[in-house]
Amino acid sequence: MSDGNGGFTVMNGETGQEARLAMEGLWLTGCILPVGARLLVAHTFRSAEDRPLEVVYAFGLPRDAALRRFRILGEGFRVRSELKPVEEARRQYEQGVTEGHLSTLARVYRDGRVNLSVGNIRPGELVKVFLELVAGVDWRDDGLRFRFPFTLAPCYHRQARAVEIEPGVGEMELPEEEFGDLLLPPYMTDPGGLHQVGFDLSINLGSELATVASPSHALRFRPDGPCGARVSLSRERDVPDRDLVLDVRARAAGIRCCGGVCRDHRARFTVLVPSVAFGRTDPAPPRSVVFVLDRSGSMEGTPLEQAKKAVEACLGAMSEKDRMGFVAFDNTAELFEPALVTCTPANRDKLRQHLESVQARGGTELAAGIQAAVKLAGAGSADLFVITDGQVSATEDILSASRAAGARLHCLGIGAASQDRFLTLLARETGGVSRFVTPRERVDTAALELFASAGRPQASEVKVSFQALPGGRAVLPPATEVFEGHPLVVMGEADAGAGGALEITWAAGRKKARLQVAVALDNPHDGETARLLQGARLITDWESRLSGEPAGRPPGSRFGTNAESSPSWNSSAATTAWPAGPWPWWRWSSAPVTMPRSCPPPAWCRWGCRKIPASRATSRLCGMIRSA
Amino acid sequence: MAAETPSWSLAELADRAGVPGRTIRFYIARGLLPGPAKPGRGAAYGPDHLARLREIRDWQSRGLTLTEVAQRLAGPSRAAVPLEPVTWWQYQVADDVTVQVRADASPWRLKQIKNYLAQMATGLRANEERKEPQ
Numbered sequence: 139m140s141d142g143n144g145g146f147t148v149m150n151g152e153t154g155q156e157a158r159l160a161m162e163g164l165w166l167t168g169c170i171l172p173v174g175a176r177l178l179v180a181h182t183f184r185s186a187e188d189r190p191l192e193v194v195y196a197f198g199l200p201r202d203a204a205l206r207r208f209r210i211l212g213e214g215f216r217v218r219s220e221l222k223p224v225e226e227a228r229r230q231y232e233q234g235v236t237e238g239h240l241s242t243l244a245r246v247y248r249d250g251r252v253n254l255s256v257g258n259i260r261p262g263e264l265v266k267v268f269l270e271l272v273a274g275v276d277w278r279d280d281g282l283r284f285r286f287p288f289t290l291a292p293c294y295h296r297q298a299r300a301v302e303i304e305p306g307v308g309e310m311e312l313p314e315e316e317f318g319d320l321l322l323p324p325y326m327t328d329p330g331g332l333h334q335v336g337f338d339l340s341i342n343l344g345s346e347l348a349t350v351a352s353p354s355h356a357l358r359f360r361p362d363g364p365c366g367a368r369v370s371l372s373r374e375r376d377v378p379d380r381d382l383v384l385d386v387r388a389r390a391a392g393i394r395c396c397g398g399v400c401r402d403h404r405a406r407f408t409v410l411v412p413s414v415a416f417g418r419t420d421p422a423p424p425r426s427v428v429f430v431l432d433r434s435g436s437m438e439g440t441p442l443e444q445a446k447k448a449v450e451a452c453l454g455a456m457s458e459k460d461r462m463g464f465v466a467f468d469n470t471a472e473l474f475e476p477a478l479v480t481c482t483p484a485n486r487d488k489l490r491q492h493l494e495s496v497q498a499r500g501g502t503e504l505a506a507g508i509q510a511a512v513k514l515a516g517a518g519s520a521d522l523f524v525i526t527d528g529q530v531s532a533t534e535d536i537l538s539a540s541r542a543a544g545a546r547l548h549c550l551g552i553g554a555a556s557q558d559r560f561l562t563l564l565a566r567e568t569g570g571v572s573r574f575v576t577p578r579e580r581v582d583t584a585a586l587e588l589f590a591s592a593g594r595p596q597a598s599e600v601k602v603s604f605q606a607l608p609g610g611r612a613v614l615p616p617a618t619e620v621f622e623g624h625p626l627v628v629m630g631e632a633d634a635g636a637g638g639a640l641e642i643t644w645a646a647g648r649k650k651a652r653l654q655v656a657v658a659l660d661n662p663h664d665g666e667t668a669r670l671l672q673g674a675r676l677i678t679d680w681e682s683r684l685s686g687e688p689a690g691r692p693p694g695s696r697f698g699t700n701a702e703s704s705p706s707w708n709s710s711a712a713t714t715a716w717p718a719g720p721w722p723w724w725r726w727s728s729a730p731v732t733m734p735r736s737c738p739p740p741a742w743c744r745w746g747c748r749k750i751p752a753s754r755a756t757s758r759l760c761g762m763i764r765s766a
Numbered sequence: 767m768a769a770e771t772p773s774w775s776l777a778e779l780a781d782r783a784g785v786p787g788r789t790i791r792f793y794i795a796r797g798l799l800p801g802p803a804k805p806g807r808g809a810a811y812g813p814d815h816l817a818r819l820r821e822i823r824d825w826q827s828r829g830l831t832l833t834e835v836a837q838r839l840a841g842p843s844r845a846a847v848p849l850e851p852v853t854w855w856q857y858q859v860a861d862d863v864t865v866q867v868r869a870d871a872s873p874w875r876l877k878q879i880k881n882y883l884a885q886m887a888t889g890l891r892a893n894e895e896r897k898e899p900q
Contacts, residue, residue: 232777232787299831311831319786
């Protein structure tokens with residue numbers, strides 16, 4: 139892996155001179171709390187051009203995340219963003235650019251993709267944009283897993299147009315009717331020479347911290363009291379070719395509560411009840427599981443090998459009374475057997491052999507795979523075990539098809555850029571759970587842990603009562619089933635005051651079990667965090683039910699207290715009051731991203747990409763990347 | 767059509783074409799669309815820009831990527847005309863090795879290729895010298 143010294147440099151397509159990257163770095167800071175993360179992402183832009191520069195950077199949101207606001211800092215100015223309806227924000231940005239002010243626009247599009255546009259960076263100027271995000275985490279009984287996308291994987295869409303404009307550089311365009319004016323970055327197979335990334339995060343688990351580890355990055359760890367720590371990148375800089383993943387573990391799996399009174403005099407809280415608190419239901423009943431394996435082109439190499447290993451590990455964990463099915467999909471879905479079969483040793487061997495013949499190719503028609511699996515499982519509650527990198531676009535359509543299918547989906551995300559945001563939604567919205575593994579991790583452990591959940595909730599008919607909490611109610615409906623290793627999460631609000639208790643009931647065999655959980659509302663900062671995360675969840679859930687461009691979408695006011703976060707029908711915009719013109723003309727640049735580490739180099743080729751021979755037309759690309 | 771003098775601002779052009787201003791600037795930077803007739807704050811656009819924008823949209827709707835659109839706009843595709851003469855430079859790297867390089871490659875590319883050819887020549891020479899004493 140190149141360190142940034144060799145490989146590619148950025149050339150100005152018009153002059154043939156080496157140009158400096160307009161985006162120099164991305165630095166992630168913030169705090170990871172037991173209920174979620176409050177993040178500040180700093181983007182540094184610098185223009186080496188002789189004319190004003192407009193730069194567009196594209197990135198993907200983490201799970202359950204919302205863009206809150208941003209701040210721009212430059213030589214002699216400091217501006218804050220304002221949240222406005224898309225059209226208004228766009229008008230403000232355009233006006234600012236035309237009049238010569240430094241203008242910035244951040245807009246969320248489908249699939250949680252964001253375009254950050256910075257216009258009129260003056261020659262030689264250094265501009266820093268600080269984006270404020272709230273993001274969800276992958277909750278575990280004894281801690282959490284945090285993931286931040288440092289790269290934006292190209293995602294399959296049947297109408298996408300993809301080309302390899304020269305060896306190692308690809309471009310992708312998505313249909314405008316669905317994605318509006320979203321601009322995707324140029325994709326590079328080599329991360330050398332791209333912007334640098336780094337992070338410095340504080341962690342506060344609220345209970346005694348056992349370990350913090352990362353399967354993706356080398357960490358520098360500094361303890362900060364018994365419950366907290368700071369982690370940062372152990373080297374000076376890194377390349378953006380994989381997501382950041384942090385595993386935070388507490389000494390013991392206990393009930394965690396974050397709550398407090400917010401500025402609007404209402405209290406918000408999030409309570410996590412570990413699955414172990416619900417006891418064990420034995421003996422385990424037989425189950426029917428259909429494996430849904432993504433064998434699309436983007437899975438080629440390590441991801442597909444990992445996916446196969448995951449299926450094999452699960453096969454070993456099935457009993458002879460269980461029934462199984464297997465669907466591999468790319469553009470079409472292919473069945474192992476036309477009906478579910480019992481897990482006899484012979485059938486398992488047959489499936490193992492079948493598995494060997496599965497090869498990566500074609501597009502990612504995930505909805506087709508899910509529909510085929512549901513049909514195979516027949517009526518009733520089917521459990522689907524989906525193994526995919528989730529590199530698909532228009533995820534809202536897949537979500538609505540999956541909800542309608544009526545099956546419970548458990549998702550195992552594979553690869554350095556598995557779409558965590560989407561796979562989390564896919565599992566949650568269908569009543570299942572999700573996990574992901576990075577290319578360096580053992581896939582069998584994660585697969586088995588997740589597989590233990592398939593068809594076997596640890597507690598069902600879970601109900602939460604707020605009677606012992608004055609003014610208490612759930613902001614988001616809590617899950618009705620609890621799965622092993624995954625805590626029950628209750629996000630709610632209550633009257634300002636001393637708090638109270640939640641009463642949780644569930645079916646334990648033929649009897650009802652009961653648990654009282656105290657809710658403390660004594661920390662205003664926790665309350666504010668809980669409120670922001672609830673807002674982000676509401677927006678994410680609501681957005682997952684929409685599709686297409688925002689014409690006719692509801693105004694932001696729908697979320698009342700949460701309207702300060704940015705859903706796709708709102709944008710944040712900011713302009714300086716800096717009279718900068720009159721400018722002769724501007725240059726334009728987009729910050730390229732690299733292909734994620736685990737992706738086969740030209741993944742886009744397998745989705746029907748055309749190769750375009752180099753010609754004068756391509757060399758006119760601004761800020762084009764050339765190998766040096 | 768071109769007789770009319772360009773007088774629209776970028777916002778007006780954007781409204782008429784139904785294409786966001788940011789996208790129009792992106793097209794201009796990529797060479798798909800000519801820049802404004804008048805530079806600076808009073809940048810003006812005319813019917814030619816509008817016609818070109820519609821042409822780009824039309825090609826896009828037929829499945830062409832912007833890079834392909836740019837190639838079409840640049841004139842008849844060189845790749846599609848097989849009979850067009852192409853000049854090649856021939857470099858003798860060693861007594862028994864010659865390499866051909868397209869003469870119309872861009873200056874930076876030629877510089878890069880020459881650099882690698884020099885490396886190759888040095889490598890081959892070093893190999894020869896190692897062999898000779900044996």
